[in-house]
Amino acid sequence: MVRSDIFSQAQGGNPDAIATLMNHSLQRKQVTVRAALQAGCLTILATSREGPDATFMANFVRRGLDRLRPQQVDRVVIRGYALGGVSSLWTAEYDPRRNAPLEIISNPNETASTTRQPTTRPPLSGLSKTGGLSETGGSPKTEATSLRQRRSTTSRPATSRTATSRFAKAPRFAQQLLTGLAAIVFVALSVATVVLAFQVKQLTARFTEISLYQIQFLGDLLRGVEASEVFNVVVFAILGLGLGLATLLVPRDLGIRVNATVGLLALPAILSISSTIRYESWLDEFARAEELTTEQAIAQTDIYLQDKVDRTGALGFYLHTAKYPGLPTTQIQMERIDSLESQAADRLENILTPLPFSLDLPQVFAICMWGIRIFYFLLSLLTAIGNFAQGVRWADRLGQRADWQDVQADES
Numbered sequence: 484m485v486r487s488d489i490f491s492q493a494q495g496g497n498p499d500a501i502a503t504l505m506n507h508s509l510q511r512k513q514v515t516v517r518a519a520l521q522a523g524c525l526t527i528l529a530t531s532r533e534g535p536d537a538t539f540m541a542n543f544v545r546r547g548l549d550r551l552r553p554q555q556v557d558r559v560v561i562r563g564y565a566l567g568g569v570s571s572l573w574t575a576e577y578d579p580r581r582n583a584p585l586e587i588i589s590n591p592n593e594t595a596s597t598t599r600q601p602t603t604r605p606p607l608s609g610l611s612k613t614g615g616l617s618e619t620g621g622s623p624k625t626e627a628t629s630l631r632q633r634r635s636t637t638s639r640p641a642t643s644r645t646a647t648s649r650f651a652k653a654p655r656f657a658q659q660l661l662t663g664l665a666a667i668v669f670v671a672l673s674v675a676t677v678v679l680a681f682q683v684k685q686l687t688a689r690f691t692e693i694s695l696y697q698i699q700f701l702g703d704l705l706r707g708v709e710a711s712e713v714f715n716v717v718v719f720a721i722l723g724l725g726l727g728l729a730t731l732l733v734p735r736d737l738g739i740r741v742n743a744t745v746g747l748l749a750l751p752a753i754l755s756i757s758s759t760i761r762y763e764s765w766l767d768e769f770a771r772a773e774e775l776t777t778e779q780a781i782a783q784t785d786i787y788l789q790d791k792v793d794r795t796g797a798l799g800f801y802l803h804t805a806k807y808p809g810l811p812t813t814q815i816q817m818e819r820i821d822s823l824e825s826q827a828a829d830r831l832e833n834i835l836t837p838l839p840f841s842l843d844l845p846q847v848f849a850i851c852m853w854g855i856r857i858f859y860f861l862l863s864l865l866t867a868i869g870n871f872a873q874g875v876r877w878a879d880r881l882g883q884r885a886d887w888q889d890v891q892a893d894e895s
Contacts, residue, residue, distance in 0.1 A: 523557035676725025727874015
């Protein structure tokens, strides 16, 4: 666990604390970092067995420093070393005060035949007593001049100026194209995940309606406890995992915010599917029993629902099933429903006569049903959240995303 005082020191610009936070996040990458600060220049040396990846390391440092915002840092220089290497494999620098792209320069002097030294730390001959860190032992100003000189020699091949400009623009265009394609795939995958969750929910709801709920005696019990909602564990596991994995294709924070919102919006819509399917099944059964068209059945049932719960349609059906256990399937049953419920209440009251208080049957049933529905809602919500977090973790592993957010989470 990283101590809070180290995090505070890193925010104050302490290079040792900054290196500690980086090393904490880079353990699984087997990358070791050392840092020094001199005259506003933060220099970071990153070492691994074969040398850290330049793009990954530069973006990792930039994301972390953007969140950390250390004081006294006006410029950042990053160098990558292979374990035991004499000189750096690459150098990257940027100004943290500007939103300028990172500049990464490969070192042409470092080859695969570089002599290896029996050491586990990068060469630090330029580490001064004041905390400055330079590969040549010079000041940050001298180091910046040397870096610009190397950039000019490595970025000017013996070709025409037009050819140089064309090749310089190609990687940026390719990167923009890949970013756009990734965003499109992200949206498509997120939409496909929501659609799949809807389809699975409809399948399980129809299965319980035409099979489990039709079992004699047991079916009424299963319908009373809304047994179809048990399958929500599978439905929302699919939803959470799919939305979490989709964040691999876009920036992590943006993907989490967008898909978390999508999941929360989809949750109530998916939960309403079971009640909607039951409502449609009730309408079909009533229409067949009374030999009515669907429109006529809707009109007749709306009159009944309006009288019982002051609502019509699917919403009225949802509120009715939370308060009254019976569903009339003929016009005669609708007319006699009040007397039947009154008889059932009288029988229950006779059974519970020894109790010192009276019970209202619709209220008792409503309390039980809303309790069951709240339980299923919380189960679905927790399932979606847990699997969404798991999907994001899998995306982190697949994309090899190392983020300082893990370190900041430790602070809390």
